[in-house]
Structures are given as C-alpha cells and as structure tokens.
Amino acid sequence: MDESKLKRCSTSSTHAEAVDEATDPLQKDKRELDDSETEVNSRKKQKQEEETTEKKKECCFDTKDAKGNNERTIFVTGFDNSGSRDEIRSALAKHFSSCGELTRVFVHIECETGVSRGYAFINLKNRVGIEAALTLNGSDLGGRKLLVTMARLRDEYYGHFNFKGCEICFAMFAAASRRLTRWKLRTGGGKVAILSPEFQEKARLHYKKAMASRKMAKSKSNEG
DSSP states (O other): OOHHHHHHHHHHHHHHHHHHHHHHHHHHHHHHHHHHHHHHHHHHHHHHHHHHHHHHHOOTTSSTTSSOOOTTOEEEEOSOOSSOHHHHHHHHHHHTGGGSOEEEEEEEEOTTTOOEEEEEEEEESSHHHHHHHHTTTTOEETTEEOEEEEGGGSGGGTOOOSSOOOHHHHHHHHHHHHHHHHHHHHTTTTSSSOOOHHHHHHHHHHHHHHHHHHHHHHHHHHHO
C-alpha cells in the first residue's frame, strides 16, 4: 500500500476517533438521564403500589361509625362514589346538616379496592331530623339525584353481597346474622319488615360462597 493511502486511512481513523470522543460524553449523559428517569419512575410506581396496598388493607367495618344501624337509621344512595370515604362522608354530612344533629354517617366501602359501594347509613339525633331527612329524597347532590329512605326497608340493612371482605367483615356479618335472628324472634317472625324472597336467596348464596371460600383458605393454610 502506498504512503498516500496509508495517510488517508490514518486521517480517517483519527477523525472517527475524534467523533467518537466527542459523542461519547453525550451518549454517556443520555444513558445517565435515561437511568435516572427509570429510577424515578420505578420509585413512583413502588410508592403508588404501597399506597394502593395500604388502602386495600383498610376495612370499613373497623371504624367507629361501622356500628349503629337501628330501626331509625336512614339509607342514602345515588351520590357520586368516585371520591374517598372521607370526601363522601363530608359531602353527605353537609347535605343533611339542615335536618338537625347527625350522630353517624357510615359510608360502606369495598375492602379489596377501597372504593365506596355507593350507599351510606345516616343516624340523626331526633325523630324530627329523620322526617326532615326523608324529605330530601330526590334532592340534588353534586349533580346527582339522591334516594333517601328508611334503612330497614333496604336489603343492605341486613347484609352486604357480592364483594370480598376481610376477617373483620366476616365477624361483622356473623354479628349481623345474630342480630337479625334476635330481631325476628322479638318481632314474632319479622312482622315489622318481611325479607323479600330475593334477599333470602342472596343471603343463601352469599353464605354458601363465604363458607366455601373460608374452607378453601383453611385447607391452603393446613397444606402450608
């Protein structure tokens, strides 16, 4: 190979090395930036997962307002259930504040998702307040029409269906079942309010599903 060709090859090689040296810091900076963004996104995702997990651990029956349903409790549904339990509770308390002193506002949530089930129970201090609350049936809250009625006329007063609860829920359901039995005995077989056949079928299927689920969980625990 003659000297001119060697010179051109040498010049070309030197130029390529110079280009590599110039672009390498840029590529390095880009890689570091990509790594940094990946780390930030990973931390953000981890935080969201932790918050979601923590939210799912929260049981609506493990609160001070969980207990208190009685024959004077008001049932409310139709409101926007996309907010948190505290936001919904606050909105309902404000809406019904004109009826008198509220002693309890219980918003039922789904244990597994932390999302409201779409209904709430409200207790007022006196009967006049209850009558005033019932007049708000059909009233507007956040652009939605509310359904307001006495809780004992609703199936939800006696049980909750089609959701996955926790151990606290199961304990509450068992207690509710005992209260319902006592109530039936006290009222002579439920003369005050008769449970519909639909409700009884829901209760039977729910009990069957719950027992199967608990049996399976127990079996897995024994195998472990």
